Every structure is written in structure tokens, then in C-alpha cells.
Amino acid sequence: MLQRLRQLITPKDAPNERAARGQLGEKKAAQLLKKKGLRILHRNWRAGKDELDIIALDGATFVFVEVRSRNASAKVSGYHSVTAKKKACLLRACRAFLRQQRPRPAHFRFDIVEVRLGNDDELTIHHYENVSLFPDSFI
Template sequence: MSDSPRQALGQAAEGWALTHLEEHGLRLLARNWRCRLGELDLVMLDGDTVVFVEVRYRRHNAWGGAEASVDARKRARVSAAAQVFLQQQPRWARRPCRFDVVAIGPAERASPPRLNWIRSAFDA
């Protein structure tokens, strides 16, 4: 079964985010990790910190764009899934953790999509 165009675009956005984060020294631990409480797009290691990354792509900036799409409900789901991940992966459980968002917006003409990496996004 092939992915829908929307799913393919989501996978591409995650790939852009992953490449960007790896270029900045983060290391991939898991991608599209799922449990009954939700999904973690990317789980990365930044030094000794486990980073749970929510990747959001929007073709348009209407309604606040990709950044604004990570609402309280989404943060709660990602946080709950992260707790399950740490319970199932005890070697990472004692490390510091943070939640980042990589918001990807529409490209300007022939340029690549606009990528905004928001570190510690859930702290605000």
C-alpha cells in the first residue's frame, strides 16, 4: 500500500528536519516511534540530553503556521508518549530530556522550505 501525498510530504518534512538536526550534531535514536498513547516523530540525542522532536509542516501560514499547530493537546500527547518511551528504554530514562519542535513552512519560490528549530519548545 502506497502512502498518500500528505503522508509522503510528512515523511519528507521529517527527513528535512532529521538532516538539519544531524548537521547540528544530534544523533538519531528513533523515528516514528509509536505506542498506544501517541507517536514520537524523532527521538534524538544532543550530547547527553534525550530530545523528543515534533515535526510540523504547513503549506500555508494561515492560522499561525506550523509553530501554532503544536497546541496544548498535542504537547500532552507527545509528553505521554515520551514517558512510555523512557519506560521502555531504561538506558535513556536517567538522562535529561527536552521537547523541541521543528516547524517547516512554505518555501519561497525555488528555495528550500523554511525550517524553524525551536529548542525547549514545551517550556514556554
């Protein structure tokens, strides 16, 4: 899969390789979440400049998912690559989404799905559930 992706991208398209890797990662993450029984509501939901990669339902719980697509050789895991600045953007987007919901959901959580793409189409996916993002006073 990644090998095919590299074949399609020429050197002048190298900046697009990152976007293609991200799209592939989001597709694989959505497939994993569906397999686990979550219902995908939105992909790439935007609130201004902020974006939520996936919004899903796990029973009655809204799940906000950040997908981190990484090369297998990446030094920092997808889980640890979510910086304080990124968390602030995600928090703003979650608040914007929840403000639109009537009635407001009683339960929601934040997950990270890390998709590692290696050579020879090797793919590793880690799903981190209920990652700490929301402060105790979250409204």
C-alpha cells in the first residue's frame, strides 16, 4: 500500500506524500473504528481553522478521534506527537461541535489512533481510548 503510494508520487509531489499518508491513515483508522463497532458520523469536521479528523458514536458516547499517520521510522509516536498547541485546537473544535448538539450529549471522550506505515505495505495501528484532553471544568 505505502509502496504503491510512493510509486504514484513523483519527487516534485513530495509535499503531497504527507497528505496522501494522512488520508490513508484516516481511512484505515475509520475502518478500525467501524470494526470495533463505532459508527462514523463525520470525517474532517471543521470549525473555522480547527478540524476533528473523525467524530464517531460508541453506543451513546460521542468519540472525537485524532488520527496520527507516521512513518514506521518516526522517532516520536503518534500519541506523543499531539502537542499542547494541537490539544488546544482540538479542544476548541470539540467545544464548537458540542455547542451545535441539541440536546448536548451526556458522554463524550477523546481518542487517538496512530497509524504507522512501513515499507512493504506493513501497517500497524494503535487505538488509544479516552485520552486526557478535556479539563474537569469542560463545558
